[in-house]
Amino acid sequence: MEKLSFRLTATRSAGGTRAQAMVGVVASGNLEVLLERSVPADTCTIDIATAAHGFDKVWDAVVRDFVARRSAGGLRISINDGGARPDTVALRLAQGVRKIEEPER
């Protein structure tokens, strides 16, 4: 298991009011993303636990693009990765910020 941590400056803060949201599942080629609204609004932290070693450069690129493209400010994000491809990671992160914006039901 490899662990990676990122603390990035976010220009746009996450919408909505939910305290947390979760998307995906831990499975081979998939990942679980937990988002919590618990850091300053101009910051996004991302902690990754991954089964696949040696992909830190790709993770770096994926999380930086994500924070630049989406409204991720104020979020502490924890990822449990089952060796997902980068496109799946990017999709789950995008789904996560959309889900935390959704009104509580």
Place this chain on the structure above:
Amino acid sequence: MSDWGMQKAALGERLAAGRQHARGKVVPIPSLPAFLKAVIRSGDRVCLEGDNQKQADILATALANLDARDVHDLHMVQSGVVLPSHLHIFEKGIARRLDFSYSGPQSARIARMLFGGKIELGAVHTYLELFARYFIDLTPNVALIAAVSADKDGNLYTGPNTEDTPTVVEATSYKNGLVVAQVTEIVDKVPRVDIPGDLVHFVVEAGRPFYVEPLFTRDPAAITETQILTAMLAIKGIYAPYGVRRLNHGIGFNTAAIELLLPTYGEKLGLKGKVCTHFALNPHPTMIPAIESGWVEQIHCFGSEVGMEDYVAARSDIFFTGPDGSLRSNRAFCQTAGLYACDMFIGSTLQIDLEGHSSTVTTSRIAGFGGAPNMGSDPRGRRHPSEPWLKAGAEADPDSSAALRRGRKLVVQIGETFGDSNVPLFVEQLDALELARKLDLDLAPVMVYSDDVTHIVTEEGIANLLMCRSKEEREQAIRGVAGYTDIGRARDAKLVEQLRQRGVIRRPEDLGIDPLDADRRLLAARSIKDLMLASGGLYRPPSRFRNW
């Protein structure tokens, strides 16, 4: 003075030799080996019927069982090199030279045999191109074909899988070649005459149907969320703005996802009746929900699809069917339709380079291309206008006079940035180039040339290559949708952002696509069983696709 009529005389000799082993036109199965040895001459050009779907498998096995001391140096001209026996023929030295189109399941073995010098390769063609050559410089001396039934006069019923048969027979029989058909059974009267008996010299009663591969069946259960996202991008970012009504879909999960999103996502976007009304397409099971919900007006088919026979027969308002009720497919006509009468081709590939050339050939696999290079090309002979064609032409060349401006066919390559086993879709250089060097070919086997491709769609976005004005812009547009592959990560971020501002690159967020919609619940059918139910039980999936 020349001695005219030599070909007729040669045919006469073959017929006489064949009749020694036949009763009338019928060759009994036990006599087949001796019959083939009698009618095929070393050095003959032989068309063994078989493409990506139907196979004259009994005749293929019989040909492969000949002794190379009796028959050798054949030149095989055939759509598909698909069955193991197709390559045994070369392994044993019965045939030497090969001109073909498609080799899906044999792609690795054919590559090994090419490198090993067992096969002399003419060229890898697109179907229509190979058919064309049957009439010019690759006319067969002997055609070994497949049909469902025959009468004693040789009239053939080919059933839903007519496919290449009329073309092969036309080229062979009218040029003094010999036509031999394997049929499931001999009947008193065929259900419909697909091939007139006077063009067919001998029939072999095989006692079982010819083999058909269910190549166009995609199990919705295997469609991923990334593929759904990519499909949404294609529908909202290409189908909708161009108003693409006449089109062809390639094989693959990306286009299967599009088919299954039409009744859900397409409906939500208000696109029913505005896109996807007319197809050059096989009867894809994944089209059932769209057909049943009234999206489609008409479909012409290259071939049939295993299990779809009853459904097609019950939907003659959509499909081309004969007086007997079954589908009439015709690969040559459908490829022509895909070339001239469709405004878009969309399909997947294995490798795309920085100019936009794409190929399914890799250094260890020569899969051939089938119909993709034909449908995935801009027909320069086209003269009729249509909205998508004119719009694409204007995007490519906005400054020229509209009345003199050619339109452009939309040629879309779609795929995830990483394919099977995490192999990147984007490469610095196509493997096809290395292969051409190793095999000393004049031409690298490219499936779709860069100057024909108009759009590349991945989960990261759409690159509209029509709107690129320089080689550099084109390269950055491709890098800009190449995701986290090495090619994608080496992009010039500033240039890519400029291209995005100009609408050359469009991302899901630019098109208002909600990532939460990239969910399997958006598929109109989520399993083969759903497809069967949507057809009212008319679709009968082959057993390998049944898991209930």
